[in-house]
Amino acid sequence: MAIRGRAWKYGDDVNTDVIYPGKYTYTISSPAEMAQHALEDLDPAFAREVKRGDVVVAGKNFGCGSSREQAATCLKYAGVGAVVAKSFARIFFRNAINQGLALVECREGVDAIEQGDEVEIDFSSGILRCGGREFSFPPLPAEVIGIVEAGGLIPYTRKVLGIEDREGS
Amino acid sequence: MGKTFAEKVLASKSGQPEVVPGQIVNVAPDVVMSHDNSAFILETFREIGVTRLKDPSRVVMALDHCVPAATERYALNHKMVREFVAEQGIENFYDVEEGVCHQVLPEKGHVLPGSLILGSDSHTTTYGAFGAFAAGIGRSETAAIWATGKMWLRVPETIHIGVTGAFRRGVSAKDVILRVIGDLGADGALYKSVEFSGETIRAMSIAGRMVLCNMAAEMGAKNAYVAPDEKTDNWLRGRVKRSYQPVFPDEDADHELAARYDVAGLEPQVACPHAVDNVVPVSEVEGTRINQALIGTCTNGRMEDLRAAAMILKGRKVARGVRLLVFPASREVYLDALADGTLAVLATSGGIIMNPGCGPCLGAHEGILAPGEVCLSTANRNFKGRMGSPEAKIYLANPETVAASAVAGEICAP
Numbered sequence: 001m002a003i004r005g006r007a008w009k010y011g012d013d014v015n016t017d018v019i020y021p022g023k024y025t026y027t028i029s030s031p032a033e034m035a036q037h038a039l040e041d042l043d044p045a046f047a048r049e050v051k052r053g054d055v056v057v058a059g060k061n062f063g064c065g066s067s068r069e070q071a072a073t074c075l076k077y078a079g080v081g082a083v084v085a086k087s088f089a090r091i092f093f094r095n096a097i098n099q100g101l102a103l104v105e106c107r108e109g110v111d112a113i114e115q116g117d118e119v120e121i122d123f124s125s126g127i128l129r130c131g132g133r134e135f136s137f138p139p140l141p142a143e144v145i146g147i148v149e150a151g152g153l154i155p156y157t158r159k160v161l162g163i164e165d166r167e168g169s
Numbered sequence: 170m171g172k173t174f175a176e177k178v179l180a181s182k183s184g185q186p187e188v189v190p191g192q193i194v195n196v197a198p199d200v201v202m203s204h205d206n207s208a209f210i211l212e213t214f215r216e217i218g219v220t221r222l223k224d225p226s227r228v229v230m231a232l233d234h235c236v237p238a239a240t241e242r243y244a245l246n247h248k249m250v251r252e253f254v255a256e257q258g259i260e261n262f263y264d265v266e267e268g269v270c271h272q273v274l275p276e277k278g279h280v281l282p283g284s285l286i287l288g289s290d291s292h293t294t295t296y297g298a299f300g301a302f303a304a305g306i307g308r309s310e311t312a313a314i315w316a317t318g319k320m321w322l323r324v325p326e327t328i329h330i331g332v333t334g335a336f337r338r339g340v341s342a343k344d345v346i347l348r349v350i351g352d353l354g355a356d357g358a359l360y361k362s363v364e365f366s367g368e369t370i371r372a373m374s375i376a377g378r379m380v381l382c383n384m385a386a387e388m389g390a391k392n393a394y395v396a397p398d399e400k401t402d403n404w405l406r407g408r409v410k411r412s413y414q415p416v417f418p419d420e421d422a423d424h425e426l427a428a429r430y431d432v433a434g435l436e437p438q439v440a441c442p443h444a445v446d447n448v449v450p451v452s453e454v455e456g457t458r459i460n461q462a463l464i465g466t467c468t469n470g471r472m473e474d475l476r477a478a479a480m481i482l483k484g485r486k487v488a489r490g491v492r493l494l495v496f497p498a499s500r501e502v503y504l505d506a507l508a509d510g511t512l513a514v515l516a517t518s519g520g521i522i523m524n525p526g527c528g529p530c531l532g533a534h535e536g537i538l539a540p541g542e543v544c545l546s547t548a549n550r551n552f553k554g555r556m557g558s559p560e561a562k563i564y565l566a567n568p569e570t571v572a573a574s575a576v577a578g579e580i581c582a583p
Contacts, residue, residue, distance in 0.1 A: 017555045022533065026206070026533060064356065067307055069308045091306065161217070
């Protein structure tokens with residue numbers, strides 16, 4: 001599996017309040033609507049201009065703060081192909097896996113990527129390419145790869161419980 | 170080599186003789202907690218396709234984030250939760266009158282030393298104050314636990330924070346944890362189990378220990394821990410319905426980091442906009458004018474906090490142009506503060522006594538900020554836009570600092 005898109009570059013400690021404001025957390029339930037507010041308090045241009053396959057690139061501790069899963073959902077449904085960061089906050093990490101949003105931990109890659117750069121990520125080989133350079137990144141823990149491959153925690157849980165997929169679901 | 174608290178609990182709850190940091194284990198939590206987000210979690214639960222909860226006796230829900238319902242949407246959320254509670258036979262359900270989940274759960278006996286609690290709220294770490302392993306998770310995984318009774322967790326490394334010395338007047342648990350977060354940074358305890366120990370911790374009330382464990386989430390901790398003792402037993406007596414087996418870390422367990430703090434000379438601390446680790450001594454921000462003061466939340470909404478604020482506010486008035494909002498953390502706290510005259514002192518000084526709940530902490534309702542406004546709060550987060558306008562500013566402090574500042578109309582030391 002591979003993706004290619006434009007980089008949206010941010011700094012350290014991007015918290016889930018700026019990724020997805022609290023005022024929407026008990027009102028909006030549609031993922032498509034959540035996507036419209038993605039990164040609203042950090043970069044108002046993002047939700048308007050992000051294209052499918054684009055990559056969010058950030059420093060350390062991306063997704064810190066509130067456990068709101070919408071922070072992962074809104075990015076996924078905005079079309080973000082992956083989030084590349086120096087490190088991830090732990091609940092955001094879990095939520096991203098559970099939503100099937102690919103995460104890449106790659107310090108050197110983050111330093112090399114600038115806003116607007118074209119980024120290519122190959123998950124099978126664990127290689128990130130940007131500006132003619134290549135960076136390797138570690139795979140997700142084996143135990144959780146199954147969740148991402150199933151498309152997220154809900155399809156994974158259904159599989160584990162042996163629940164047949166309903167028609168059209 | 171001895172074992173840490175996290176290693177011991179996660180081994181026991183995953184049915185293994187021992188585990189090591191980095192290992193991924195499957196655990197059956199003793200309690201899984203959710204709040205208003207239960208309305209969304211139950212939809213995900215239905216999506217899974219299971220019709221009954223695996224074990225309703227382990228499910229606890231408390232409505233607290235948007236209470237009482239300020240909009241039709243919030244009201245619908247609550248209605249859906251109540252219907253689900255009835256349908257599934259969930260006994261441990263606390264409706265809008267009870268208060269903040271992190272206060273209500275221990276009060277109602279759901280937090281036991283040595284137990285494993287997962288909650289769909291980042292401040293689930295609070296229950297570590299009772300010697301429980303308590304960590305925050307997301308909504309989808311809460312639904313998965315409702316369906317299967319299990320969840321994967323990564324065994325964390327442990328860091329040790331040792332605290333000695335006696336607090337000066339006006340300085341308390343909130344100040345030391347703000348200082349620690351300021352020093353270690355917002356990711357200083359990322360993924361770690363934080364064990365607090367030392368004479369100051371022993372001397373601290375349960376309420377103070379809850380402040381430490383609650384705030385540990387703000388430096389990225391997976392869970393936080395204070396060894397249970399007589400104070401824990403006394404607090405829990407009459408509340409818990411089962412016996413418990415406390416778990417203690419071994420003296421010779423491996424720690425990734427050990428930090429020591431002596432609080433004897435510690436000044437009141439303030440976290441400045443817009444990050445919790447942007448911490449300075451109060452003297453550096455004295456004189457900053459404020460529009461709103463907030464005393465309450467899961468961090469500092471307990472009797473100890475309200476009483477400390479009342480001591481400062483007794484016989485004095487909130488400054489003109491300042492709104493002082495007081496949110497007792499639970500109905501029990503509210504009634505105790507009513508009975509002993511604390512609420513009367515706070516109200517007489519000009520404080521607005523609000524209902525137990527999260528209030529404006531997360532920007533839902535009950536005291537939202539306009540552009541350009543400044544709020545000094547006892548809450549645990551001050552991120553940009555958190556309490557309303559992204560053009561507003563939030564400072565965090567202890568209840569006495571907030572009370573003194575409400576009188577002065579500007580940030581000042583208690």
